[in-house]
Amino acid sequence: MTTFRAHLPNGFDLPKRLARLSELAYNLWWTWQPESVRLFGRLDYDLWERLHHNPIRLLREIGRPRLNQAANNKEYLGLFDRVFTDFDSYMDQTKTWTSQTHPELNARPIAYFSMEYGLHETLPVYSGGLGVLAGDHLKEASDLGLPLAGVGLMYAQGYFSQRITEDGWQEALNNMLDFSSLPALPVLDDTSSSLSAGSGDRMTVEVEFPDRTVTLGLWEIRVGRVPLYLLDSNLDPNSDSDKQLTARLYWSDLDRRVMQEMLLGVGGVRVLRALGYNPSVWHMNEGHAAFLTLERARELVEAGNTFEQAIEKTRGQNVFTTHTPVAAGNDEFPLWLIEKYLAAFWPQLKVTREQFFDIARHQMPQGEMFSMGILALRNSTGRNGVSELHGQVARKMWHFLWEDKPEAEVPITHVTNGVHVSNWMARRLRMLLDLYLGKNWLEHLDEPDLWSKLDEIPDFELWEVRQHLKRKLAFYMRERVRDRWKHGGFHPVQVVSSGILINPYALTIGFARRFATYKRASLVLSDVERLLNIINRPNMPAQIIFAGKAHPADEPGKQLIQQVYRQVKRAETGGRIVFLEDYDMNLARYLVQGVDVWMNTPRRPLEASGTSGMKAALNGALNFSVLDGWWREGYNGHNGWAIGEDKELDSPTVQDAQDAESLYNTLENEIIPLFYDRDQREISHEWIARMKESMKTNIPQFSTRRMVKEYVEKLYVKALSTPSLARAERSDSEVEAGRGRE
Numbered sequence: 001m002t003t004f005r006a007h008l009p010n011g012f013d014l015p016k017r018l019a020r021l022s023e024l025a026y027n028l029w030w031t032w033q034p035e036s037v038r039l040f041g042r043l044d045y046d047l048w049e050r051l052h053h054n055p056i057r058l059l060r061e062i063g064r065p066r067l068n069q070a071a072n073n074k075e076y077l078g079l080f081d082r083v084f085t086d087f088d089s090y091m092d093q094t095k096t097w098t099s100q101t102h103p104e105l106n107a108r109p110i111a112y113f114s115m116e117y118g119l120h121e122t123l124p125v126y127s128g129g130l131g132v133l134a135g136d137h138l139k140e141a142s143d144l145g146l147p148l149a150g151v152g153l154m155y156a157q158g159y160f161s162q163r164i165t166e167d168g169w170q171e172a173l174n175n176m177l178d179f180s181s182l183p184a185l186p187v188l189d190d191t192s193s194s195l196s197a198g199s200g201d202r203m204t205v206e207v208e209f210p211d212r213t214v215t216l217g218l219w220e221i222r223v224g225r226v227p228l229y230l231l232d233s234n235l236d237p238n239s240d241s242d243k244q245l246t247a248r249l250y251w252s253d254l255d256r257r258v259m260q261e262m263l264l265g266v267g268g269v270r271v272l273r274a275l276g277y278n279p280s281v282w283h284m285n286e287g288h289a290a291f292l293t294l295e296r297a298r299e300l301v302e303a304g305n306t307f308e309q310a311i312e313k314t315r316g317q318n319v320f321t322t323h324t325p326v327a328a329g330n331d332e333f334p335l336w337l338i339e340k341y342l343a344a345f346w347p348q349l350k351v352t353r354e355q356f357f358d359i360a361r362h363q364m365p366q367g368e369m370f371s372m373g374i375l376a377l378r379n380s381t382g383r384n385g386v387s388e389l390h391g392q393v394a395r396k397m398w399h400f401l402w403e404d405k406p407e408a409e410v411p412i413t414h415v416t417n418g419v420h421v422s423n424w425m426a427r428r429l430r431m432l433l434d435l436y437l438g439k440n441w442l443e444h445l446d447e448p449d450l451w452s453k454l455d456e457i458p459d460f461e462l463w464e465v466r467q468h469l470k471r472k473l474a475f476y477m478r479e480r481v482r483d484r485w486k487h488g489g490f491h492p493v494q495v496v497s498s499g500i501l502i503n504p505y506a507l508t509i510g511f512a513r514r515f516a517t518y519k520r521a522s523l524v525l526s527d528v529e530r531l532l533n534i535i536n537r538p539n540m541p542a543q544i545i546f547a548g549k550a551h552p553a554d555e556p557g558k559q560l561i562q563q564v565y566r567q568v569k570r571a572e573t574g575g576r577i578v579f580l581e582d583y584d585m586n587l588a589r590y591l592v593q594g595v596d597v598w599m600n601t602p603r604r605p606l607e608a609s610g611t612s613g614m615k616a617a618l619n620g621a622l623n624f625s626v627l628d629g630w631w632r633e634g635y636n637g638h639n640g641w642a643i644g645e646d647k648e649l650d651s652p653t654v655q656d657a658q659d660a661e662s663l664y665n666t667l668e669n670e671i672i673p674l675f676y677d678r679d680q681r682e683i684s685h686e687w688i689a690r691m692k693e694s695m696k697t698n699i700p701q702f703s704t705r706r707m708v709k710e711y712v713e714k715l716y717v718k719a720l721s722t723p724s725l726a727r728a729e730r731s732d733s734e735v736e737a738g739r740g741r742e
């Protein structure tokens with residue numbers, strides 16, 4: 001029984017009939033229910049847009065007259081009642097996939113740790129794909145009835161907003177988040193026990209560093225049936241610099257980075273314990289959370305085990321997902337830095353300095369490092385990469401940890417990423433599928449047979465929905481420009497560069513992702529004159545929309561944005577190549593739903609998986625990508641296009657040149673002509689045939705429905721049944737004994 005509770009603020013002046021809107025605003029379930037989105041939006045669409053789809057602010061700022069109007073509008077009340085009937089039956093559902101397929105999981109919660117979560121644009125505690133994947137994982141866990149709890153950090157400033165200057169230089173704006181308008185509930189200590197001494201009634205936990213202790217407060221985010229707990233160091237007992245530890249995502253100075261990761265790993269375990277959880281699976285989404293394995297070991301050492309026994313007993317329950325295909329991409333810290341922050345831990349683990357370093361020592365050219373990847377790999381039993389190719393790459397990369405095994409038997413498997421379908425699919429498309437796939441198709445979306453019914457959709461109906469979505473994207477770009485223009489300081493060249501001249505009927509290609517150099521955003525611009533000839537052909541215009549942020553400390557990434565922007569600005573593009581500022585989940589939604597083609601040009605095999613192309617595919621866009629990550633598995637020859645071949649070359653320059661040649665040829669000779677191959681109704685049936693083929697093959701496979709089920713079956717269930725778990729039954733009581741000290 002937990003004595004802690006998340007506190008739901010009441011401060012909304014709502015008509016009685018609509019009182020439950022505030023409850024909905026605090027459960028992110030609404031974000032993946034198109035009808036609930038409408039329930040908020042319909043109250044005042046302009047305000048809804050202006051507030052960036054924040055229902056809490058909307059309910060606070062909209063004013064009583066409009067709410068009263070809605071409370072007396074029959075149509076609105078009908079929508080309201082439908083949404084709450086769905087919400088209640090979702091929250092109360094007892095027959096879920098988990099209860100029917102894996103009832104053994106029911107009393108055995110899964111703890112999921114991630115440094116970032118992409119759940120909605122109003123909660124900017126994500127920087128990119130890793131976070132969005134974690135957010136989709138939670139949403140799907142909720143849908144499947146999986147007893148999972150997420151753990152992460154709450155960043156007082158969130159991730160930065162991006163502005164692009166007239167000269168193409170990225171500016172980062174960091175604003176303090178207003179917690180009172182976030183769907184984050186402070187977790188309070190009902191009993192006001194000793195845990196929270198000196199911090200009012202917030203529930204707190206502590207993490208010790210050698211010279212001080214940092215206190216963490218806790219926020220709860222409700223993701224359907226799944227709780228997400230976010231830790232926050234911005235509390236009064238802490239010094240000003242400790243308050244800053246959770247101010248931003250991924251501090252680039254290593255000191256703060258180590259401390260952040262300790263707060264997540266060590267603080268996260270303590271929070272779950274304080275809330276009364278005893279998880280049976282501990283899933284680390286990337287190595288940032290790997291310190292959790294040490295905190296779990298410490299619990300058992302405290303209960304009388306040796307360090308080796310403690311690791312042995314806990315390892316079977318730990319699951320580690322790696323996302324990084326290059327050794328240098330994993331977080332690694334110099335040993336002296338680890339000593340500076342973790343020395344206090346050694347006596348508690350009953351290990352010496354050298355024994356401690358041996359757990360994760362990594363010999364690198366620059367010297368010995370402490371590798372979070374190695375820590376996580378050594379202390380887990382379930383380990384996976386995020387696509388088939390990435391699994392291979394990971395087995396090769398980490399082979400030295402299992403020298404006695406052949407590379408193919410290195411115990412790292414793969415679970416290819418997926419995306420949460422109802423979160424990313426456009427409402428209009430979903431309505432069309434409701435008509436042809438049957439009302440409850442979402443419950444069967446990972447069954448390939450379901451998708452053969454797509455053939456029954458008349459081409460023109462699908463085309464019409466696609467046209468609608470593309471127009472929506474074009475008008476959205478326009479409204480963004482209008483807003484920037486009105487506020488002044490926006491140069492005309494920025495107006496053109498932001499998509500004002502986009503033709504909503506021309507072939508539109510999207511390229512949006514983090515600007516890291518391996519993603520080769522400028523590959524398509526490597527021969528600009530050729531590209532301009534291709535996109536400016538008479539009667540066959542094509543346009544390219546770029547978007548993406550570079551990490552503020554990534555100078556080459558920012559230069560890449562500038563390089564792209566300088567081409568975007570040229571008059572010769574005719575306004576057909578544009579760059580949209582401030583890529584976030586909202587812009588991502590418009591792009592993946594609105595473009596015809598989703599292009600991705602990573603340098604193989606550095607993509608690991610990628611997920612944005614999956615979001616585009618489920619909305620009917622066609623992928624045009626390097627055979628890396630998920631697309632190497634998704635591409636079948638008729639459901640999109642490949643850039644380059646299914647292999648890597650030794651020379652990156654030769655690889656770039658060959659990939660660019662392949663890209664231009666396919667764009668010029670296949671993609672554009674196919675799009676404009678129209679019948680008398682101005683429809684390209686061949687294009688739509690490819691679209692249907694893409695949806696049929698990609699949606700069931702690259703959904704989080706398939707992905708989370710695979711995590712359960714390949715990794716979670718196995719963690720439950722490993723021999724070490726039988727001993728962990730005993731260790732439960734040891735943990736209890738250990739906690740007794742509190």
Ligand SMILES: *Cc1c(COP(=O)(O)O)cnc(C)c1O
Nearest residue numbers: 128129513584585588610611612
């Ligand atoms: C989906 C998504 C990503 C990840 O996309 P990639 O395919 O990995 O480039 C990044 N940022 C946002 C905002 C997203 O929605």
